Amino acid sequence: xxxxxxxxxxxxxxxxxxFNIAGGEIHALVGENGAGKSTLMKILSxxxxxxxxxxxxxxxxxAIHSTREAEALGIAIIHxxxxxxxxxxxxxxxxxxxxxxxxxxxxxxxxxxxxKGLLSKVGASQVDPDRQAHSLSIxxxxxxxxxxxxxxxxxxxxxxxxxxxxxxxxxxxxxxIMRDLKSRGVGIVYVSHRMEELFSICDKxxxxxxxxxxxxxxxxxxxxxxxxxxxVGRELKERFPKRTVSxxxxxxxxxxxxxEGHISHIDFEVRAGEVLGIAGLIGAGRSRILNTLFGxxxxxxGRVLLEGKRLSVKRPIDAIAAGIGYVTEDRKGQGxxxxxxxxxxxxLVHLAKYSRFGIVNRRAEDAAVKELMExxxxxxxxxxLEVKSLSGGNEQKVVFAKxxxxxxxxxxxxxxxxxxxxxxxxxxYQIINHLAAAGTAIVMVSSELPEVLAMSxxxxxxxxxxxxxxxxxxxxxxxxxxxxxxxxxxxx
Amino acid sequence: xxxxxxHKAALQRLGPLLALVAVCIALAFMSPDFxxxxxxxxxxxxxxxxxxxxFGMTLSILLGGIDLSVGSILAVSxxxxxxxxxxxxxxxxAVAVAILAGAAMGSLNGVVIAKGxxxxxxxxxxxxxxxxxxALVFANGSPISGFSSNFFATLGDGYVARLIPVPVVLMLVxxxxxxxxxxxxxxxxxxxxxxxxxxxxxxxxxxxDRVQILVYTVSGAMAALAGVILTSRLDSAQPTAGAGYELxxxxxxxxxxxxxxxxxxxxxxTLVGALLIGVLNNGLNLMGVSAFYQxxxxxxxxxxxxxxxxxxxx
Numbered sequence: 058x059x060x061x062x063x064x065x066x067x068x069x070x071x072x073x074x075x076f077n078i079a080g081g082e083i084h085a086l087v088g089e090n091g092a093g094k095s096t097l098m099k100i101l102s103x104x105x106x107x108x109x110x111x112x113x114x115x116x117x118x119x120a121i122h123s124t125r126e127a128e129a130l131g132i133a134i135i136h137x138x139x140x141x142x143x144x145x146x147x148x149x150x151x152x153x154x155x156x157x158x159x160x161x162x163x164x165x166x167x168x169x170x171x172x173k174g175l176l177s178k179v180g181a182s183q184v185d186p187d188r189q190a191h192s193l194s195i196x197x198x199x200x201x202x203x204x205x206x207x208x209x210x211x212x213x214x215x216x217x218x219x220x221x222x223x224x225x226x227x228x229x230x231x232x233x234i235m236r237d238l239k240s241r242g243v244g245i246v247y248v249s250h251r252m253e254e255l256f257s258i259c260d261k262x263x264x265x266x267x268x269x270x271x272x273x274x275x276x277x278x279x280x281x282x283x284x285x286x287x288x289v290g291r292e293l294k295e296r297f298p299k300r301t302v303s304x305x306x307x308x309x310x311x312x313x314x315x316x317e318g319h320i321s322h323i324d325f326e327v328r329a330g331e332v333l334g335i336a337g338l339i340g341a342g343r344s345r346i347l348n349t350l351f352g353x354x355x356x357x358x359g360r361v362l363l364e365g366k367r368l369s370v371k372r373p374i375d376a377i378a379a380g381i382g383y384v385t386e387d388r389k390g391q392g393x394x395x396x397x398x399x400x401x402x403x404x405l406v407h408l409a410k411y412s413r414f415g416i417v418n419r420r421a422e423d424a425a426v427k428e429l430m431e432x433x434x435x436x437x438x439x440x441x442l443e444v445k446s447l448s449g450g451n452e453q454k455v456v457f458a459k460x461x462x463x464x465x466x467x468x469x470x471x472x473x474x475x476x477x478x479x480x481x482x483x484x485x486y487q488i489i490n491h492l493a494a495a496g497t498a499i500v501m502v503s504s505e506l507p508e509v510l511a512m513s514x515x516x517x518x519x520x521x522x523x524x525x526x527x528x529x530x531x532x533x534x535x536x537x538x539x540x541x542x543x544x545x546x547x548x549x
Numbered sequence: 550x551x552x553x554x555x556h557k558a559a560l561q562r563l564g565p566l567l568a569l570v571a572v573c574i575a576l577a578f579m580s581p582d583f584x585x586x587x588x589x590x591x592x593x594x595x596x597x598x599x600x601x602x603x604f605g606m607t608l609s610i611l612l613g614g615i616d617l618s619v620g621s622i623l624a625v626s627x628x629x630x631x632x633x634x635x636x637x638x639x640x641x642x643a644v645a646v647a648i649l650a651g652a653a654m655g656s657l658n659g660v661v662i663a664k665g666x667x668x669x670x671x672x673x674x675x676x677x678x679x680x681x682x683x684a685l686v687f688a689n690g691s692p693i694s695g696f697s698s699n700f701f702a703t704l705g706d707g708y709v710a711r712l713i714p715v716p717v718v719l720m721l722v723x724x725x726x727x728x729x730x731x732x733x734x735x736x737x738x739x740x741x742x743x744x745x746x747x748x749x750x751x752x753x754x755x756x757x758d759r760v761q762i763l764v765y766t767v768s769g770a771m772a773a774l775a776g777v778i779l780t781s782r783l784d785s786a787q788p789t790a791g792a793g794y795e796l797x798x799x800x801x802x803x804x805x806x807x808x809x810x811x812x813x814x815x816x817x818x819t820l821v822g823a824l825l826i827g828v829l830n831n832g833l834n835l836m837g838v839s840a841f842y843q844x845x846x847x848x849x850x851x852x853x854x855x856x857x858x859x860x861x862x863x
Binding site (some may be wrong): 377378392393412416419 | 746
């Protein structure tokens with residue numbers, strides 16, 4: 058791709074961007090949110106048309122006006138949000154829109170055989186082509202998508218955040234398949250926020266910043282700091298800002314907590330000013346602990362004590378009244394009213410604080426929102442802007458702001474930096490540190506091991522619904538956490 | 550230089566109002582009787598019943614729901630009020646009971662929807678049939694008339710300051726109340742939040758069950774108020790009254806730009822939507838267009854308005 062330009066309205070999203078991908082290479086495309094990665098890939102895959110510049114394939118100029126044309130040229134894209142139709146079978150999904158047929162009647166036998174062949178190529182031969190798509194795990198669905206791309210004889214495969222919702226094991230399988238494709242001459246464009254992965258799987262990396270092409274590096278000859286510096290345009294002082302907090306008394310104590318079958322016998326305590334990390338594989342019950350504490354899942358047995366007092370939480374309202382806040386992992390689905398402004402979202406939880414007799418005092422509300430936006434460095438031109446127009450990091454700051462109008466006693470965080478770029482992550486960590494310093498007890502679930510290790514005081518590891526171990530974060534390492542997460546609860 | 554998104558949104562919000570003004574101007578040219586003071590108030594009086602129902606309907610639609618039972622609630626309330634008055638009770642008490650009964654029927658809708666987790670369409674569809682039956686049972690299938698109260702007659706036929714019909718005043722007062730509640734109160738904010746993202750609202754401590762029950766209660770009370778006005782206008786309570794009114798109300802809400810998906814809309818739009826329907830009816834009558842063609846015109850206007858609305862969004 059050479060000299061690509063693209064504008065939306067008056068906003069120039071891509072300015073003279075070059076990007077090269079060779080066969081048999083895995084090439085990372087990185088940049089902060091809004092840098093133009095997705096737009097560039099949408100142009101390559103035919104979803105958008107470029108305003109300027111051109112695409113050359115094997116040195117020949119290619120005109121790509123639609124996804125169909127891109128596929129015909131051997132360019133396939135796998136979106137972060139998988140495009141499977143849940144109620145259809147795996148093979149129906151694989152051949153959607155180009156079913157082998159005679160006068161409109163589908164030749165199911167042939168489709169079945171071809172589907173089997175494709176699935177075995179991506180190491181998913183255990184998947185029955187007749188199974189309904191929604192019964193597959195996200196990891197398997199992703200493999201089906203790759204199989205679909207292969208059925209076009211894809212020579213360039215674009216993968217947008219492919220590991221965002223995969224377990225460690227599924228990621229390992231995915232990487233094996235990617236290396237296999239690479240050895241067969243396929244060029245893979247790998248878009249991801251996860252730096253560790255980039256260094257373990259990619260050969261080259263290209264960096265975009267604010268719609269400009271910053272540079273290309275061989276992964277073997279660069280390092281984390283250089284890439285981040287290229288992405289954010291300045292040197293990131295600390296990836297994980299330090300925190301020095303003297304811990305207060307025990308704030309939250311959980312004894313023998315069980316829900317309706319997902320988690321059982323959970324025991325831990327968190328002190329004021331402490332961050333308790335919760336690590337483990339997806340499905341190990343990490344989020345279930347938070348859901349149960351917040352009254353979303355039903356607590357079946359055990360006791361929860363807040364500042365020594367027995368707490369009975371049946372609904373989120375009870376938890377909020379007790380001083381517990383919850384930043385969920387699904388920011389768009391559970392955290393924000395997307396059509397709303399920053400202001401309305403910010404005050405949703407504690408609106409009563411700015412009202413009398415049920416009537417909202419707009420002046421008090423505006424003042425409070427302004428203060429919170431400054432405190433959390435929410436970058437939005439003004440508070441009336443729709444929250445969905447913000448970047449992931451700023452959206453997440455608004456979710457935090459919702460809870461901070463009254464400083465919570467306990468704050469539950471589930472994947473607090475998901476979909477947030479490197480610069481935004483550091484700011485979220487700062488917020489977490491400030492909260493801890495102000496005496497909030499924090500429980501943080503995260504799938505990113507470096508994040509859990511750096512941000513927590515202690516780390517609880519979950520495995521198959523049980524508590525496998527609690528580590529001191531100062532002395533623990535990634536291997537220990539992974540071992541505890543995967544070995545299950547030993548006969549203890 | 551292209552318009553900013555905010556300008557576009559503002560223009561889109563004012564779309565229904567511009568349509569209303571355009572239709573009024575056109576009608577003023579076509580019929581000299583249209584733009585007179587007395588005809589204007591006549592139109593508004595005809596609109597008032599639909600508008601009052603539509604205000605309540607706006608709330609349920611803002612939640613992403615719908616209330617199909619308003620026509621039947623109107624009939625039951627109307628019959629109840631009439632029975633009380635012919636039974637010798639005072640008109641004030643009869644009106645109060647009718648409105649409370651409407652609220653009670655509405656709250657039943659709300660409980661079935663919020664606690665029973667039944668889709669609003671189905672819950673209120675069932676209630677629509679059930680209550681229509683009850684209205685017929687109470688009235689024994691025939692109209693009830695013969696009220697002697699002056700106060701009651703005033704509600705539908707009276708004037709304030711000898712100029713403004715009482716139903717129009719009631720409509721404007723209700724409009725002001727809804728405007729204030731939706732725009733300025735915690736409850737209003739919670740209605741928008743629940744409609745915009747119920748999951749996020751719940752996790753933020755909004756009691757979404759209570760919001761839903763309250764909304765359908767208000768919708769029922771508004772239907773009952775409309776029933777009182779209608780009964781007073783007709784000087785008789787018909788157990789078959791109000792059939793199809795739910796569709797007129799939904800039309801007014803949607804014409805006013807409130808999204809059927811919930812979370813987005815405003816009460817001013819609903820008032821404008823109701824007026825637009827009323828003005829079309831009146832104008833077509835004044836021009837002597839046959840009732841058959843009137844339906845064709847009205848249907849076309851609705852489709853056109855909604856298509857324009859969609860066009861603005863994509």
